[in-house]
Amino acid sequence: MKLTKINLLNFRNCGNINISLGDKMNIFIGNNAQGKTNILEAITMLALTKSHRVGVNPNIIMFNKKKAQIKGVVKKKNIISKMEVNITEDGKNLKINQTDIKKVSDYISNLNVIVFTPDDLEIVKGSPNIRRNLLNIQLSQISKTYLNTYNEYNKLLKTRNEYLKILFSNSIADKTYLDIITDKLIEKAIFIYQKRREYIDLINIYIDKYYKEIVEISGLKVIYQTNIDFDDYENEVMRKKMKHIFHKNYNKELNYGMTMYGPHRDDFYFDFKGNDLKFFGSQGQQKIAILSYKLAEIPIFTSICETEPLLLLDDIFSELDIKKRNKLLKFINNGNTQTIITTTDLKNISKKYLNDAYIYEVKNGNVERK
Ligand SMILES: Nc1ncnc2c1ncn2[C@@H]1O[C@H](COP(=O)(O)OP(=O)(O)OP(=O)(O)O)[C@@H](O)[C@H]1O
Numbered sequence: 001m002k003l004t005k006i007n008l009l010n011f012r013n014c015g016n017i018n019i020s021l022g023d024k025m026n027i028f029i030g031n032n033a034q035g036k037t038n039i040l041e042a043i044t045m046l047a048l049t050k051s052h053r054v055g056v057n058p059n060i061i062m063f064n065k066k067k068a069q070i071k072g073v074v075k076k077k078n079i080i081s082k083m084e085v086n087i088t089e090d091g092k093n094l095k096i097n098q099t100d101i102k103k104v105s106d107y108i109s110n111l112n113v114i115v116f117t118p119d120d121l122e123i124v125k126g127s128p129n130i131r132r133n134l135l136n137i138q139l140s141q142i143s144k145t146y147l148n149t150y151n152e153y154n155k156l157l158k159t160r161n162e163y164l165k166i167l168f169s170n171s172i173a174d175k176t177y178l179d180i181i182t183d184k185l186i187e188k189a190i191f192i193y194q195k196r197r198e199y200i201d202l203i204n205i206y207i208d209k210y211y212k213e214i215v216e217i218s219g220l221k222v223i224y225q226t227n228i229d230f231d232d233y234e235n236e237v238m239r240k241k242m243k244h245i246f247h248k249n250y251n252k253e254l255n256y257g258m259t260m261y262g263p264h265r266d267d268f269y270f271d272f273k274g275n276d277l278k279f280f281g282s283q284g285q286q287k288i289a290i291l292s293y294k295l296a297e298i299p300i301f302t303s304i305c306e307t308e309p310l311l312l313l314d315d316i317f318s319e320l321d322i323k324k325r326n327k328l329l330k331f332i333n334n335g336n337t338q339t340i341i342t343t344t345d346l347k348n349i350s351k352k353y354l355n356d357a358y359i360y361e362v363k364n365g366n367v368e369r370k
């Protein structure tokens, strides 16, 4: 798929941007604080309805304005669709081809994006919920069933936790109800575990190959960590194991008043030649590991969705040495994926990789094609 046009109104410092994008590489150049990341954020919101940024002002409507709007035209196998997100102080409204879309799950598969940002270092270094969040966002884009199952799991989890507290404080409460919820929860959990396992296995098919293309050394893989050890990911084996774990830990969960086992406690880490990159990797190494993870998502998305996703790379060249910058560009240039890159400059970038690129200058919330 290709995002052919983008139109922003009062989105952060972008008052009115209306541009066409190239099918391959698009580079937004500008000094600090001009609006480069804001543009990528807008594209992410157009795709996922949510911002990918953490720790920035959540109010994305331009100061002193009432409404922000993001519009985009997406071409998928010659089918054109118009996507639209309107943001007011009261909330968001989503549209496809001018028709209101009520459910996020009916909206988000229309534009698939893979985003890389400088904050992504937290994927290696930060807490497990950051990594779970990443898995959820990506799996939700490629599987509506995953998104729905994940939401149902969370509802059941909440109910189960509440009921554990009731059981703890009320001696006449009935445990049968807990067992019913537990059985339902297990079914959702099995599906989530299986999908995450499958996804990480797919990542491992590509990640080391891409890592090697950029740094010329191999040995990277992703290790999935669940807090229940499964010998097998077959339904019945998993069901039996989970029932056993919940049975065994009933008193413990009762005392804590919460569900302590399940995919809500999942994690993964980056293993480089037997070491966890969180503790042994340099900042640059960690950055390239995450980047390779994101690049590995391209063939996965492409085969599952039968169309290529859009790759968004924010401030990609910082912390990469000249050789690696060019290796990365070569890699992108060789592929067919539509890519949007932001950078403060194109110093030391080989011109031969920029032949097909659309280059834009971003200045004070405005964009001009060079
Ligand atoms: N709601 C808003 N209304 C108006 N301006 C905003 C709003 N939210 C953020 N901004 C401003 O947008 C400006 C551009 O931010 P952005 O993060 O896009 O910069 P950037 O070009 O990516 O810079 P850098 O190279 O430092 O990453 C910032 O100065 C910020 O204060």
Ligand SMILES: [Mg+2]
Pocket (backbone or CB within 6 Å): 036, 037, 038, 314, 315
């Ligand atoms: Mg930025």
